[in-house]
Amino acid sequence: MNNIKILPARSSLISIALLIAWLSALFFTGVDYRLLLLTQFVFLLTYFYIFFNLPKSPISLTRNYLSLFLFLFWVWFLLSVNWSESPHISRHNVFILSLLPASFFVYQFAKINDAGWRNISLFLIFIACALSIHAIYQQYALGLSPSSVFINRNSLAALLNIIILLTCSRYLIAINSQKINLSTLLLAATILLMTFVSGLSKSRGASLSLLIALAILLFLAAKPSNRKHIMFLALVVPITLFISDIFSDAKLFSRLSSMTDIESSGANRFVIWQQAWEMIKDHPILGIGPGMFWLIYPQYRLASDSSGGYFVHNDYMQMWLESGLPGLLLFLLILITIGVSFIKFALNKPDRLTEAAGIFCAILAVSMHSLFTFNFFITAHIIITGLFIGRLNELLSNDNKVPISLHRAVKPIIYKIILSAAFLSLSLILFKMWQSNEYQRVANAFIEKNDYASAEQNLLKAESLHANDALLLTHANIIYTVLSSYPKSEIQSRKLLFNKALSLLVASENLNHYRSIIYELRAWLYAKNPDLGPANSADLAILNFKKCLSLDARQYRIRYAYALSLLRRDESEKALNILNAGIAEYYPHEGKHFVPYLELTLRQRFMHNDFNGAMEIAKMIHERVPNNTNLTAEDIYDAVSTVSLDNYKL
Structure with missing residues (x-):
């Protein structure tokens, strides 16, 4: 009787935790790491809560290939940090893709019932509508790109497509069980709103993946009793995209028509893919490590590449490049297993086919779109995809469950002590990272005010808690700036600052030797302060200029300084x-x-x-x-x- 009371409350708590983690991830754009740390902590707390309560609330895992492949993918991804080109960077980035299996397993362990999933769905729809309204305000009131909280409007379109397909399935389920009423009208209105904003993105990949996935959903959900509503969705979504195109300077459909010219329609991406393939050929098996693409890509980038260079714009290529061939194969096996399992399920035409089809098509849409963008490297998209896979797995799988009995390996008190110690240790690491980030934010504010003494005090506090390469580099740059302001006559004081800056650069380089700015700053130290360095300071400056350009050929200020240094040595041709x-x-x-x-x-x-x-x-x-x-x-x-x-x- 106690378990019956505990489980619903437990499921509700876990559902709320997942939504908090997702909301925090939604606002993370790669800048404010407090949001990512909050997402990490919520997941850590959720897993601790689940496993700490194992004796009272037993958990189980579906015994199927999907669970196996997701677990292996998680393990491989964590292990790939060890052979990364820069383990320090990969340790910070491995968490993002880990959210996919982490969300999937949390959903299984939570035992979320139909009512709980319905509440989660409604919450997602509500947030998607809020993002849509925000994007419309950006477009028509502020004259900005309609991307809402995302940096890239394609990312908003990808998220909306997931929710649109979920909402379409809920609309068809609702219309089959009752007549048209306020709730069904609201669902229809949200579909129109989200589709309109998805169209504003002018994303060919997003629009095509939405239309293809919707066609599959409507085909699978079609019944004689809902033919009118199937036709309604089949007409209203493309028409809304067309209307959206008219209200956004008619660029979407012209961009869609340009896809007949494959070479020009994907020119920018083809340039990235060409060089990403060269990177893959250099690291075909183990990859370069999670989160390393943007750091190493400048060495391969073509002169004609106009992209930011942060993503491959093809998640499957980037997964192969960063996590190696095993990582890609495991991810593909996850998607293939989902597809095969759903086809087997659909052939039996079960009662819950419409719900399952809506979730499957949402996963299909984001997977297709990821051929041309970076959906699986955005924390919010990864979490929601993991939850959808968890729900779909529950709908498709039978009752073949494997109980998780970790608490039986040792005495209950020892189990709880070990678990609590692990939780507190990991929480302490996250807290230190959070506090370090706070000190760094304060330091940046002082830097903007040219208060370098106060900035350095905060940087020292940040380094004592969690030193990273970017933090050390910022500190070295402050020392260099202060050094530049000292009179040339103060040799002793300048020498101390000079050596301190060099030692900080060495520490930063040891953590991540792919940042070109390390060598740029070191070159400037030697070039501007020849009286403080060794006799060959000019040679060392040139050596570091050259190293900086080898890492990033677009550092034109360095190229200028490098060439000028050579000219002063009468190396005019070079x-x-x-x-x-x-x-x-x-x-x-x-x-x-x-x-x-x-x-x-x-x-x-x-x-x-x-x-x-x-x-x-x-x-x-x-x-x-x-x-x-x-x-x-x-x-x-x-x-x-x-x-x-x-x-x-x-």
């Missing part, structure tokens, strides 16, 4: 090659800061008798100078081509 190599790179936000680099390139081309090439650079400079200067490209050419090298400063 300097020109360095400058010319950088001209072809894509610089989306260079503006006027790019002009000194262009001027030096113009001068060197002129000195090497490349007069046509020098004029091309003059035209590039002319595009960047203010319109009121009345300078022509020829004027710039004449003025810059013979400037003395002494006029160029590091």
Whole structure:
């Protein structure tokens, strides 16, 4: 009798915890790590609650291939940190994809009943509607991209597609069991709202995956009794997308029509995929480690690539690249198992086919869309996908359950002590990371005010709790800034700061040697302070300039300094090659800061008798100078081509 009372309350608590974790993840955009830490802590607390109450509330696991593959995927992903190119970075990123199996198993352990799932569904629909209204406000009131809380509007479209398909299945279930009433009208209205906003994204991948998944859902859910409502959804969703297209400058359908020209329609992605494939060929089995793509990709990036370089824009390629071939195969096995299990289930035409079809098609839509974007690397999308897989597994599987009896391995009191100790230890780690992040936020605020003394005090506190490579790098940069303000005569004080900055850079490099800014800052330390370093400081500066460019060829300020250093050593031909190599790179936000680099390139081309090439650079400079200067490209050419090298400063 006690268990009957405990289980519903237990399921409700776990459901609330999952929704809190999802909401926290929803607002995490890669900047405020407090939100990610909150998601981590809620999951940790939920697992602790489940396993601590094992004697009173037994749990079980479905004995099937889906549970096995998800468990193996989780284990492999955790193990992949050990052979990562930078384990320090991968340890911070491994948690994100781990949310998929973590959400799945929590759903199984929670024993959420139909009423609980209905409440979860309604909550998700409510939040999706709120995000949709926010996106409409952004589009029409603020003139911003309709992305709501996401950085990328495709990410919002992907989430909405999941909820749209869930809502469509709920609408069909409701309409079969009752006549049209307020609740069914509200469901229909939410479908229209979310579809309209999904269309505002102008995402071809999102729209196509939604329409394909919806067609499959309507085919599976079709019955003679609901034919009108099937037709309603079959017409209203594409029509709403069309209306949305009209209200967003009619770009969606023109972009869809452009897909007939495969080469031009995916040009940017093809550039990324081409180089991502080169990375895969260099690391085909074990991969480079979770979260490492954006750090290593600049070494492979083509000059024509205009992307941010943070994602492959194909989750399956990125999964192979980061977690290795076993990681990709296990993930594909998860999706294949879901598909095969659902087909077997659907062939029997069970009573709950419409609900199962809605959830399956939602998973299908996000999986198809992930061929062209990065849905499975967004925390909110991963959690909701894991929950949907958990619910679908419950609908498809039989009663073949395996009880989890970890508490029986030792005495109950010892079991609880071990579990509590593990929970407190992990919670302490998360707390230290949280507090360290807080000190770093305060330090950044002081840096903006140029209060470097207060900033350093907070950075030291942050490092004592949880030192990471970015934190150490920020600290080194502060020391460099302070050092630059000291009079040259204060040799002893400058020497202390110089050595301190170098030691911080070494510590940062030991944690992650793929950050180009480490070598940039070290190069500047040697180049600007030759009196503080060894006799070969100039050589060390050039060596670090070169290392920085090998990690990221788009560091044009470094390229300028590197070339200028070579010119001062009479290595003119080599300097020109360095400058010319950088001209072809894509610089989306260079503006006027790019002009000194262009001027030096113009001068060197002129000195090497490349007069046509020098004029091309003059035209590039002319595009960047203010319109009121009345300078022509020829004027710039004449003025810059013979400037003395002494006029160029590091």
